Amino acid sequence: MVSIDSIPGVVLGGVLLAALVAVGYLRRRRRTMADGGYPTPSERETELETEKPFGLVRWFTTVDHKDIGILYIVFGVVAALWGGTDAMMLRTELITPGKTIWGTETYNGLFTTHGVTMIFFFALPVFFGIANYFLPMLIGADDMSFPRINAIAFWLLPPSLVLVRGGLITEIIGKLLESVGLSALAYPLLALTPIDMSWTMYTPMSSSLANPQIDLALLGLHLSGIATTMGAINFIVTIFAERADDVEWANLDIFSWTMLTTSGIALFAFPVLGSAIIMLFLDRNFGTTFFALEGGGAILWQHLFWFWGHPEVYILVLPAFGLTSLILPKFSGRKLFGFKFIVYSTLAIGVLSFGVWAHHMFTTSVDPRVKASFMAVSIAIAIPSAVKTFNWMTTMWSGNIRLTAPMILIIGGIGTFIIGGVTGVFLASIPVDLVFHDTYYIVGHFHFIIMGIIAMSMVAASYYWFPILTRRMYDQRLAQVQAVLLIVGVTVSFTAMLVIGYLGLPRRYAYYPAEFTLLHQVATAGAYIIALSVFLWIVNFVQSARTGPLVMDADVWNLKESGQFTREWQWFERQLQERRGFERSTPRTPVAEDGGSGGSSDVGDGGEGGGGSDGRDD
Amino acid sequence: METNRVTGAIAGGVAGTAVLTLLLILLEVQTREQIQAFDVIARFVGTPGQTTVGFALFVVAGVVAWPLVFVAIRDYIPRGPDPAAQGAIFAIVLWVAFAVAGRGDLSGPILILYAAYTFFAHLAYGFTMGIVYGHFRGGSQTSREVYAQQ
Numbered sequence: 001m002v003s004i005d006s007i008p009g010v011v012l013g014g015v016l017l018a019a020l021v022a023v024g025y026l027r028r029r030r031r032t033m034a035d036g037g038y039p040t041p042s043e044r045e046t047e048l049e050t051e052k053p054f055g056l057v058r059w060f061t062t063v064d065h066k067d068i069g070i071l072y073i074v075f076g077v078v079a080a081l082w083g084g085t086d087a088m089m090l091r092t093e094l095i096t097p098g099k100t101i102w103g104t105e106t107y108n109g110l111f112t113t114h115g116v117t118m119i120f121f122f123a124l125p126v127f128f129g130i131a132n133y134f135l136p137m138l139i140g141a142d143d144m145s146f147p148r149i150n151a152i153a154f155w156l157l158p159p160s161l162v163l164v165r166g167g168l169i170t171e172i173i174g175k176l177l178e179s180v181g182l183s184a185l186a187y188p189l190l191a192l193t194p195i196d197m198s199w200t201m202y203t204p205m206s207s208s209l210a211n212p213q214i215d216l217a218l219l220g221l222h223l224s225g226i227a228t229t230m231g232a233i234n235f236i237v238t239i240f241a242e243r244a245d246d247v248e249w250a251n252l253d254i255f256s257w258t259m260l261t262t263s264g265i266a267l268f269a270f271p272v273l274g275s276a277i278i279m280l281f282l283d284r285n286f287g288t289t290f291f292a293l294e295g296g297g298a299i300l301w302q303h304l305f306w307f308w309g310h311p312e313v314y315i316l317v318l319p320a321f322g323l324t325s326l327i328l329p330k331f332s333g334r335k336l337f338g339f340k341f342i343v344y345s346t347l348a349i350g351v352l353s354f355g356v357w358a359h360h361m362f363t364t365s366v367d368p369r370v371k372a373s374f375m376a377v378s379i380a381i382a383i384p385s386a387v388k389t390f391n392w393m394t395t396m397w398s399g400n401i402r403l404t405a406p407m408i409l410i411i412g413g414i415g416t417f418i419i420g421g422v423t424g425v426f427l428a429s430i431p432v433d434l435v436f437h438d439t440y441y442i443v444g445h446f447h448f449i450i451m452g453i454i455a456m457s458m459v460a461a462s463y464y465w466f467p468i469l470t471r472r473m474y475d476q477r478l479a480q481v482q483a484v485l486l487i488v489g490v491t492v493s494f495t496a497m498l499v500i501g502y503l504g505l506p507r508r509y510a511y512y513p514a515e516f517t518l519l520h521q522v523a524t525a526g527a528y529i530i531a532l533s534v535f536l537w538i539v540n541f542v543q544s545a546r547t548g549p550l551v552m553d554a555d556v557w558n559l560k561e562s563g564q565f566t567r568e569w570q571w572f573e574r575q576l577q578e579r580r581g582f583e584r585s586t587p588r589t590p591v592a593e594d595g596g597s598g599g600s601s602d603v604g605d606g607g608e609g610g611g612g613s614d615g616r617d618d
Numbered sequence: 619m620e621t622n623r624v625t626g627a628i629a630g631g632v633a634g635t636a637v638l639t640l641l642l643i644l645l646e647v648q649t650r651e652q653i654q655a656f657d658v659i660a661r662f663v664g665t666p667g668q669t670t671v672g673f674a675l676f677v678v679a680g681v682v683a684w685p686l687v688f689v690a691i692r693d694y695i696p697r698g699p700d701p702a703a704q705g706a707i708f709a710i711v712l713w714v715a716f717a718v719a720g721r722g723d724l725s726g727p728i729l730i731l732y733a734a735y736t737f738f739a740h741l742a743y744g745f746t747m748g749i750v751y752g753h754f755r756g757g758s759q760t761s762r763e764v765y766a767q768q
Contacts, residue, residue, distance in 0.1 A: 085648050088731060095727045106650055168647045175651070531734070542745075547700055 063147035065132050068154050070469075072129025075157055076122050081534075082165070083117035086110045088531055091493075091524040097514045107510035108196035113165055115199030116217070119312065120224050121161050123450070126458050127319040128231050131259045134465065135235065137568040138253045140244025145237040149230050156227035163220025167194035167213040192216070198508065200309070203291040203301040207283045215284060222277045225270045232263035232270070253566065254336065257343050258322030261350040265311045265318075268354065273308035276301065299364060306357035313446075314353040316454055318346060321388055323457040324410050327464050328392055331407035333400030333562045338391040345384035352381045362433045371430055378428035385421055389414065404557070405479035409460035412487035416452025419491075420445055423498065438508070441501025444494045451490045451530070459486065459537060466541075467556045468572045472548035478540045485533035493526025552576070626754035627685035627747075630705070634747030635680035641739035653724065653732055684712060685747055701755070702748035709744025713737050 052058045052067075062068060090110050093100045102110075132150065136143055144150045162169075174189030192213040197206040206214065239260045243252070279290040280301070289295035321342075329336045336342065358366060358374040392414050401407065423445040426432045436442060459482075466474050500519045505512055512520065554573035559565040642655050660672030688695075688708050697703035717733055724732055 085735075088734075089648065092727045092731050100726065101652060101728045102650065168650070171650070172643070172647050528730075528734075535738070543703065546702070 063143075063151045065136050065144045065147065065150065068147075068150050069129045069131075069133030071154055072125050072132055072157075074129075075154070075161075076126035076129060079117050079121035079125065079161060083114050083122055084531065084534065086114035086117065087527060090114065091527040093510055094512070094520045095524055097512050097517055097520075099511065102510070104510045105196065106194075108198075108508075109167075109194035111508060112196050112198050113168075113194060116164055116195075116221070117161070118450070119199060119316075120164070120221060121157065123316045123454060124228060125157060127259075127262070127316070128228075130323070130458070130461055130465075131235060131255070131319065133469070134568050135256055135259055136238065136242070137571050138256055138566065139239060139242065139247050140567060141238060141242035143242075144234050145242055146234050150234050153227045153230040153234065156223050156230075160220040160224040160227065163223065164195075164217045166216055166220075167192045167211075170213075200305060201280065201301075202305075203280065203283075203298045204293075206301075207280060207291055215281060218277050218281045218284075222274050222281075225274045225277070228266055229270045229274075232266035235259050235263040236267065254325040254339065254342060255319070255322040258318045258325075258346050261346050262315050262318045265315050265350055265353055269308045269311040269315065272304060276304035276308070279304075299361070299366065302361050302364065303357070306360045307354070310357040310360065311353040313449075314349055317449060318349065320413070320454040320457040321346065323461045324392065324413060324453065325388070327406055327457075327460055328395055328410050330464070330557055330559055330562075330564055331402045331404055331410075332396045333402075334395055335564075336391070337394040337397075338387075341387055342391055345387040348384040349381060352377060352384070356381055356428075359428055359433070362430050363437045375428060375430050379425060382421065382425050382428070385417075389418060389421070400562075403480075404463070405474075405476060405483045406460040406464040408480060408483040409456040409463070409486070412483065412490075413453035413456035413460070416448045416456070416487070416490055419495075420448030420452055423448065435504075436501060438506055439501040440497045440505050440507050443507050444497030444501055447494045447497070448490070451494065456486065456490075459483070462537075462541065464557075465568070466544070467551045467554075468568060470545040470548070471551055472544055473551055473556070474544035474548055475540050478536060482533050482536040482540065485529055485536065489526050489529030489531075489533055491526070493523045493530065496520070496523035496526060623689050623755070624686065626751045627689045628681060629754050630688075630747035630749075630751035631681040631685035633750040634685070634705075634743040634745075635677060637746045638680060638739055638743035639676075641742060642736075645735050645739070649728070649731070652728060655736075658719070680743070684708075685751070688747065689751075700748070701752040702745050705744035705746075705748025705751070706741050707744070709740040709747075710737075712744070713740035716740065 052064070053061060059067065059071065062071075089102075090107065093102055093107055093110075132144065135141075170189040170192045171194070174186040174192075177183075177186040177189065191211075193211055195211065195214055195217045197209055197214065239252070239256055279288070282288040283291050291298060291301045325336055325342055355377040356374060358370060359378040362371055362375075396411075423441070427436060427442070427445060462469075463474065463479055466472070496519050500516055500523070501507075503516070503519075505516055554569055554576050555565060559569060645653060646655070654669075656669050656672040656676060658672070660668050660675075688705065691708075692698070692701070692704060695704040695707050697707055713736060717736055
């Protein structure tokens with residue numbers, strides 16, 4: 001008698017798989033049409049070629065750069081809200097000097113997950129999303145070079161986020177299972193508590209903490225690094241190979257330049273992080289000694305980590321610079337001042353970013369001569385940043401400035417970037433850094449940049465391109481209120497932190513001396529203002545995308561007037577015309593945005609005069 | 619698709635309650651079980667400690683009771699004719715009741731988080747309920763046309 005045990009598992013699996021394939025094949029053949037009949041082969045082919053699947057299937061199977069861009073943006077926003085909840089909890093804990101709500105353990109977990117979530121899963125995915133949607137349009141490409149790799153790069157991110165943040169969820173599931181008497185199942189889940197080694201994962205702490213959730217988090221971070229590298233390669237190849245005939249290097253738009261540089265940095269930085277993470281993983285689980293005292297020691301981890309970690313800062317900020325340089329001229333009524341120098345400074349930052357990592361290690365035992373050279377480069381990197389800032393100011397100089405919501409955010413972003421940048425110049429100096437190291441001054445400094453120009457340029461871009469994304473217009477007054485609230489919240493919260501740091505309070509502690517209470521409460525109030533502005537943004541965005549007034553005229557921002565009606569808007573105009581049959585408004589020769597781009601003889605030549613401006617005011 | 623109002627409302631209630639439950643569980647996850655919203659409901663109805671009772675009550679109210687009330691008084695809720703916006707307004711009233719009843723033993727700064735987060739969760743509940751209701755009732759939801767297909 002043949003028992004089921006004697007059949008090899010592979011055969012069973014194969015039979016099962018074949019059955020599944022057969023079922024799927026049959027079901028596919030018998031799919032009914034809307035009129036109740038079955039499709040003929042030719043009808044099926046037409047369907048495949050011309051239509052996207054409907055509903056959820058569309059979003060799970062898409063390889064279209066616009067859909068993937070939206071997926072990236074939605075994912076980034078969800079991650080930002082989750083990481084933002086962490087931040088609100090941190091600030092709430094710090095309202096009183098002693099224990100307010102949670103103990104130190106939860107506080108440590110919170111600032112770790114806040115940092116990891118925001119750096120890995122919010123900032124870069126959102127910029128990749130914006131670039132995925134608009135970069136091919138800006139350079140006149142049909143799609144990204146490798147659409148499928150693009151989709152894979154995105155779909156690696158959700159599992160990474162779950163792996164990194166899993167500790168909290170499994171804790172709850174574990175407690176639930178325990179309460180219904182399934183302790184055996186609950187035990188492994190309860191062993192996974194939230195990671196609390198801080199986002200820098202310094203050894204020897206990260207290599208010696210027993211919590212197995214750290215291993216899962218390391219795998220998740222590694223996965224997200226792979227995703228980023230794949231995305232970066234895709235952007236580089238797309239910009240090199242897919243440009244339209246009339247898009248030369250000389251007239252490539254500024255956002256594509258910054259995305260190219262960002263991707264270049266990511267290509268060199270992320271593999272280093274990946275290797276370091278694997279080494280740490282091996283140290284924790286397989287007895288290697290890369291970061292043990294008898295091996296490379298704790299300093300090796302810091303070198304490897306910051307060789308990624310500091311360029312990462314520029315990976316995040318360069319797209320923000322790009323968006324600022326792109327949007328600012330539109331509402332200043334002038335071309336970007338010194339386009340070439342903005343490009344050169346972008347490239348300079350790209351190169352210099354790899355020469356500044358050891359400024360995070362001024363308080364360690366690194367050789368003073370090495371430190372001095374890193375101090376020199378760290379101060380030098382302020383120069384290209386300042387070039388940009390002055391060029392932005394000059395762009396606005398005697399321009400026709402329109403204070404729309406995106407413009408308010410861009411100007412606010414430049415302002416906060418100046419505060420964040422100047423405080424950074426001080427920190428680049430070794431003696432100053434020795435005093436301020438690991439105080440709230442550092443937190444204030446980098447949040448002025450991250451919550452300032454980085455987040456603000458994202459929100460500005462979301463408003464600026466809202467009509468293209470949704471074909472609708474948002475509530476402009478609500479958006480202006482939101483923009484101002486965000487700027488006020490950021491300034492209040494992080495100025496208070498700079499002051500707290502000046503007074504010498506170290507960061508990363510749940511409890512603090514009572515004399516800092518008022519300043520911490522001010523910082524918390526600022527954080528709540530930021531949360532309010534985020535809430536207004538979501539309400540405006542969701543509701544306007546559903547029911548906002550339809551855009552009829554593609555020239556929402558009167559860009560034709562100043563000759564800045566660039567390729568993505570021309571694409572939008574074609575869409576409107578094809579889909580709705582609206583007349584285009586009188587074509588003016590599209591003048592180069594900066595340095596002569598967008599000659600675009602393929603559009604803008606079909607207008608039959610007048611009309612069309614029945615759409616939106618601004 | 620035209621369905622009767624009760625079916626549409628209950629479908630909306632199911633979707634909205636799912637979203638609200640998810641968000642409240644996420645709140646429990648984030649705060650490491652400081653708030654225990656369902657326990658609080660159980661205490662409120664006089665069966666302290668019986669989380670299951672609290673949860674069951676929460677589901678019945680969210681799926682059946684509130685959506686029916688919503689349908690009955692919809693004409694008097696501002697921000698029409700968009701049922702999603704009306705649902706969000708309606709949910710704010712529910713949130714006031716929830717925030718007061720559910721506060722329980724919470725006091726001090728965590729109340730700020732609790733209030734803000736449950737407010738957001740309730741808005742999401744009302745909004746989702748309204749969207750699904752509008753979808754099942756056909757019309758009133760502005761069509762997004764073929765544009766979404768591009």
